[in-house]
Each structure stands twice: as C-alpha cells, then as structure tokens.
Amino acid sequence: MQPELEITLPFFILITAWLAIVAKNLLTAAVALTVFSFLMALAFVSMGAVDVGFTEAVVGAGVTGVFIIVVIFKTARRTQDRSDMRFKYLKGLAIAAFGALLIYGSTALPIRGDADPPMNRPISLIGSVNAASYYIQNAYKDAETPNMVTVILADYRGYDTLGEVIVILAAGLICFLLLRKQGRQREIQR
Amino acid sequence: MQSFFIYISVILTIIILIPLYRVYIGPSIYDRVLGAGSIGTKTLVLICLIGFAFDRFDMFLDITIAYAVLNFIGVLAMAKYLNSMRGKNE
Numbered sequence: 284m285q286p287e288l289e290i291t292l293p294f295f296i297l298i299t300a301w302l303a304i305v306a307k308n309l310l311t312a313a314v315a316l317t318v319f320s321f322l323m324a325l326a327f328v329s330m331g332a333v334d335v336g337f338t339e340a341v342v343g344a345g346v347t348g349v350f351i352i353v354v355i356f357k358t359a360r361r362t363q364d365r366s367d368m369r370f371k372y373l374k375g376l377a378i379a380a381f382g383a384l385l386i387y388g389s390t391a392l393p394i395r396g397d398a399d400p401p402m403n404r405p406i407s408l409i410g411s412v413n414a415a416s417y418y419i420q421n422a423y424k425d426a427e428t429p430n431m432v433t434v435i436l437a438d439y440r441g442y443d444t445l446g447e448v449i450v451i452l453a454a455g456l457i458c459f460l461l462l463r464k465q466g467r468q469r470e471i472q473r
Numbered sequence: 474m475q476s477f478f479i480y481i482s483v484i485l486t487i488i489i490l491i492p493l494y495r496v497y498i499g500p501s502i503y504d505r506v507l508g509a510g511s512i513g514t515k516t517l518v519l520i521c522l523i524g525f526a527f528d529r530f531d532m533f534l535d536i537t538i539a540y541a542v543l544n545f546i547g548v549l550a551m552a553k554y555l556n557s558m559r560g561k562n563e
Contacts, residue, residue, distance in 0.1 A: 287479055287480070287482075287483045288479070288482060288483060288486065288523075291483055291486045291487065292486060295486060295489055295490075295493070298493065299493065302493075302496070302497055306497070310502045310505065311496070311497065311499075311505060314496055314502075314505040314506060314508070314509045315496060315497070317509050317547070318493065318496060318508075318509050318512050321509075321512060321513050321516050321544075322489075322512075322516070324516070324540075325516050325519055325520065325523075328520055328523060328533075328536065329519075329523045331527070333532075333533075333536055336536075337536065337539065337540075340540060340543055341543060344513070344543065344544075344547055345543050345546060345547045345550075348509075348547060348551065349547065349550045349551055349554065352551055352554060352555070353554055356554070
C-alpha cells in the first residue's frame with residue numbers, strides 16, 4: 284500500500300466504525316456499516332488482496348447492509364436503550380486488557396511483504412513440517428495453474444470449496460424464502 | 474506520474490468526508506443511502522487510481538466494473554425495500 288493512503292484510509296475506517304457504534308438511529312448505523320465495508324474493501328484492494336476485497340464488498344457492503352435494513356423494518360422495537368452501569372470500570376478494564384493483548388500479539392507478526400516469514404519456511408519454529416512451503420514449491424507442478432491461491436482453493440481443498448458452495452446456496456435459498464412477498468398467505472389469514 | 478495519482482487518491486479519500494457528513498446528519502434514510510452510494514462511487518475511482526499505482530490497470534478496471542454493479546445493486550435493493558415499506562409504516 285502507498286504510505287499516503289496507508290495514513291488516510293484507516294482514519295476514515297475508524298471514523299465510520301465509530302459512527303456505526305454511536306449512532307442513535309439504527310438505520311444510520313446500518314448505512315455507516317455499509318460505508319465501513321466499502322472502505323475496508325478498498326484497503327484490501329490497495330494492499331493487493333483483490334479477491335478478499337471483492338468478498339468484503341459483496342458480503343459486507345451489498346448483502347449485509349440490505350439484510351440489516353430489512354430486519355430493522357420487519358421487527359418492532361419493544362425495549363428502551365438503558366445501559367447497565369454496574370461493573371462499569373471492570374468492563375472497561377476487561378476491554379482494555381483484551382486490546383492490549385491483541386496489540387502485543389500483533390507485534391510478533393511478520394512485516395507485510397516479507398518474502399521469508401516463519402510460516403513459509405520448510406520447517407516451522409517448533410520443528411514440524413510446514414504446509415505452505417509445499418504449496419509454494421509444488422503448486423505449479425501439481426496443477427499447472429499460475430495462480431497459487433486458485434490451486435489451493437480449487438484443487439488441494441476442492442471438497443472444502445464444494446461444501447462452501449452448498450452452504451452459500453442454502454443460505455441464499457433461505458433468504459429468498461424468508462424475504463419473498465407473502466401476500467396470498469396474509470389474505471387467507473384475514 | 475505515479476506520485477500524481479497517489480496524491481489524487483489521497484485528496485479523493487479526504488473528499489469522502491463530505492458524503493460521510495450526509496450519512497451521519499442526513500435527516501431521512503434516503504439521504505443516508507444516497508451518501509453511501511456516492512462514497513461507493515468514490516471508491517470506484519480510488520480503485521482505478523490504485524490500479525495505476527500497481528501498474529496493472531487492465532485487471533483493476535475489471536474489478537472496478539464489478540464494484541460499480543455491486544454498488545448499484547446495493548443501493549437499488551435498499552431503495553426497493555424502503556419503497557415497499559413506505560405504505561405500511563406511514
């Protein structure tokens with residue numbers, strides 16, 4: 284990613300995430316989440332992970348935004364906003380500790396663009412054999428496809444991808460059945 | 474030329490603040506959906522500029538077209554649903 288974009292884009296991502304949290308109107312929060320997903324997809328694309336960015340745009344910006352709006356309109360609000368003020372400092376302490384733990388863990392990650400990170404070496408840090416180095420060395424020989432990610436997803440893990448397709452088809456069918464117009468049934472019930 | 478595209482992309486990223494303000498303030502839901510749509514449009518141009526920065530504009534142009542379709546479908550789906558709910562709530 285370019286260093287200039289690397290500074291400005293996360294700033295906007297943080298702004299939209301904050302908007303989605305603090306917005307009192309639920310529809311505002313839903314639209315802010317859509318914008319968040321679009322900017323997140325842009326960040327993925329600018330890092331070169333085009334497929335991940337595309338998935339984020341389809342699922343986050345397209346489907347989830349529409350579904351959240353549909354759910355807001357289909358359901359009724361029966362409770363009031365009332366925050367539980369007990370253990371306020373304890374909750375804040377737990378969240379801060381978890382954030383500190385995540386930041387501490389992220390310091391051990393390899394630098395982005397590193398050609399020789401520990402997980403791509405033939406032998407991992409604890410002495411076992413790494414799968415990633417096998418994929419890097421043999422992906423082209425096994426499948427004759429230039430893109431390594433495609434080989435792993437569609438060839439080595441082909442059955443896994445088939446299962447994912449079935450899950451996505453089931454989810455799409457369920458959404459279609461839930462959201463279709465139920466005009467005739469309503470007429471009969473009346 | 475590279476740095477020119479990068480500065481343009483940074484300026485476009487800062488311009489996103491204007492529709493973001495509309496998303497936050499916007500009195501009606503229609504303003505918010507329109508603001509989200511215009512942010513999506515800016516995202517398209519930004520992906521094109523990133524393609525120039527990576528020097529693979531042909532691949533990124535295809536992605537941009539798919540993004541444009543997605544953005545259009547998303548706004549259209551929200552607008553269609555809001556239109557169908559309008560008669561029942563008001």
